[in-house]
Amino acid sequence: MTLKSLLVASLALLLAVGVSAEDAGTCPQEEVCLIPCPAENPTPAIGYGIAVAVFAGVSCLIGLLTIFFVKGKAENYFVAGRSLPVWILIPTLAAQSLDSNALLGNVDLSYKFHFWDGAVLPIGLGLSLILNGIFFARHVNNDNVLTLPDIYAKRYGKTVEILLSCVTITSFLFLLAGNLVGMGVIIGYLFQIDNDIGAIWISMAVILIYTVCGGLFSVAYTDLFQSAIGWVGCLTLAFWSIKNEPRAPPPSIGFPDYIYPDLIGEGGICDMYSGVPCQNNATLCCYNPDNELADNGAYPFGDLPKFPDQMTNPYSLTPFPNAIFFNWATIFVLGFGNLAALDFQARCMASKTAKMATVACIVAGCLTFLVGIPFGYLGAIVRYYYGPDSVYATFDPDTCSTILGLPTCGYWVPESGAFLQYLTHEAPSFIGGWCLIGIFAASMSTADGAILAMGTVLSNNILRHFRCNCVTHDNLLKAARLSTIPFGVIAALIASTRPNQTGYLLIVAFDISLAAAVVPLFGCFYTKVPRPAAAFASTVTGVVVRIILEFTLPKDSFLLLPYSGDEFLNFGPAASAKAPVFVDVPAEDVWNPAEEPCDQVRFSDFTGADSLGAAFASLAVFVLFQFLERGKPEEESWLCKRRAFRPYKPKPKPPTEDGQIPAHSVKDFGWLQNFSVRQTLSKSNRDALRKAAADANADLANADTTERSGVISKSADGASSDESPAEDAPKFDDAHFAEEE
Secondary structure, three states, X not given: OOHHHHHHHHHHHHXXXXXXXXXXXXXXXXXXXXXXXXXXXXXXXXXXXXXXHHHHHHHXXXXXXXXXXXXXXXXXXXXXXXXXXXXXXXXXXXHHHOOHHHHHHHHHHHHHOOHHHXXXXXXXXXXXXXXXXXXXXXXXHHOOOOOHHHHHHHHHOHHHHHHHHHHHHXXXXXXXXXXXXXXXXXXXXXXXXXXXHHHHHHHHHHHHHHXXXXXXXXXXXXXXXXXXXXXXXXXXXXXXXXXXXXXXXXXXXXXXXXXXXXXXXXXXXXXXXXXXXXXXXXXXXXXXXXXXXXXXXXXXXXXXXXXXXXXXXXXXXXXXXXXXXXXXHHHHHHHHHHHHOHHHHHHHHHEOOHHHHHHHHHHHHHHHHHHHHHHHHHXXXXXXXXXXXXXXXXXXXXXXXXXXXXXXXXXXXXXXXXHHHHHHHOOOHHXXXXXXXXXXXXXXXXXXXXXXXXXXXXXXXXXXXXXXXOOOOOOHHHHXXXXXXXXXXXXXXXXXXXXXXXXHHHHHHHHHHHHHOHHHHHHHHHOOOOOHHHHHHHHHHHHHHHHHHHXXXXXXXXXXXXXXXXXXXXXXXXXXXXXXXXXXXXXXXXXXXXXXXXXXXXXXXXXXXXXXXXXXXXXXXXXXXXXHOOOOOHHHOOOOOOHHHOOXXXXXXXXXXXXOOOOXXXXXXXXXXOHXXXXXXXXXXXXXXXXXXXXXXXXXXXXXXXXXXXXXXXXXXXXXXXXXXXXXXXXXXXXXXXXXX
16 A cells, blocks of 8 residues: 555545544554544533432432331331332332343443343343242242341251351342442543542442432332333333434445455445445455545444344354353343342332232333343444444554454454443433433442342341340341441442443352352242251352352453354454555555464453353252252251251241231241340240240140131242141240250
């Protein structure tokens, strides 16, 4: 390529972006590759920031007002008094899955890579809600507990309860951190805060303000408000963009001396842009200098909104790699790992009925698909405005790629915050602002639920077991509120390590719960006699295997398996100063990879295999221990001789005036089992409890069969039975008190 033609190409690109040669300045990609420096990103109008700030303020006000619903009762704070109807359950469940990861992270990933790389997030989250409705919602509601670890405690004892409480809290720290990242990105962009970390801490403070006050009441009712506004805004933007915007970048028009991939007269790209015969090879078709537009030639054949075989063919995105294995692993991790989500199960516990919980989960899962999946299509639209053929394109000059035919400037650096720029500069102002509010609302709704869930578990399932009497029934509500503050701080610190990576921390969060908490949860409801030894060994195995695989499997942070083919070679350092193979220059000036090879290393990242391996190891160990202990009475199970592994046993209550036996719950018997609270009971209190228990047992033993024939007992799946529970009812005997004393 002659110096004259290079200058012509550079000037053509500068004219295409509306920048004069005098004002353009220089940058590495211009000096090395003759690609004009990227245009400066415009700043958003202040009105967008004001709209989001007002919305956040109204949400906080609604959350603060719900403090009057709590009335100082822990049950109201934790599970909203078990009073939520289905019309509130559906939006609050969907709001927990439709967070900034499922929306903002979805578009970011589909923009940087392709449709399925982002769409797997809402697909996995929606699938988890449907699976939860099928397998767990009715059981969790019927169990009449306050937290998910209470369910483990009733079957596996205190040690497993504390262990899995720590696992689920760790999982939710990453979930909260992921949403703080999303909120921080939005706040930082709208208010032009250079320090993304500062924006994350502002987001954390906003969430803490109202969550601490109202508990699940504030979360549920703010979710209703946020989802009513946010989902409609997000759907409006998604469908407006899909209908009115270019679906994906078209074939590149190119630049002077750019060679089109087809020939004159074939009715293809060359003819679309009125191509002319090339100077050095007249049989080829080149860019027409009479064209007033130019681009970087990044899409010789154009792009697509979605490649239909991306999830079945590793080479579907050729010449680019396809993270097919990681995408399938993401669906599995989110779909099953989310079954042990504290926030999902808290809402099932808060449901008025088991049937409502089941229906709400399934409908909320479908809503997650409806709102989240269309956002995956927005990635290609954003690439049209801010992709490698746009005026904002940035390339790394010290990179080469054999399959792309580029000796330099092989790697396109995706624009940070490209989707937010699209909302504030390309979409209609009202619709763009509405969607911004919707994404911010989605982040708030999930973040407040995560903070509440962690504080609840810490106070109810961990601190209660300490002998310092720091948490009792009287101060449980206060402890739960105070414990949310350190969790917010820790999550903000985690988010600060990855201030711009939306979507990543979501997968980490449920990777943790999948490895350790999901298999024991299935065991709670789908084994005849859940064994504490099986749950303990399964949990420990899952954690240990996950840690071992994290540090032993090959990982290079690109999430791509080492498939054969040049598509799966990483970019190498700049290989030559000659022209790319698609530029019409004398043959001696064209880069020849055989003579000047691009030193590329094959991708090798088994991320996803570690998650699946840990989950299957956990399952295998649980099944093994359950099999080895088959036929043993529960009291003879391994580890059950130790009090710390003994499942909690409910104590019977006296029948009510109409002859009904009240349902048992951890709330009723958990405090008595807990050592710190038992220590506060005086001997006279114990004598009174012993007498009440003896009276209750006597009443049950002496009651006439016909009088008790109408008593309804609930099974684990919510079905009713007409059999009298008197014979099987656990007895509240003196041995229990003797052991405690």
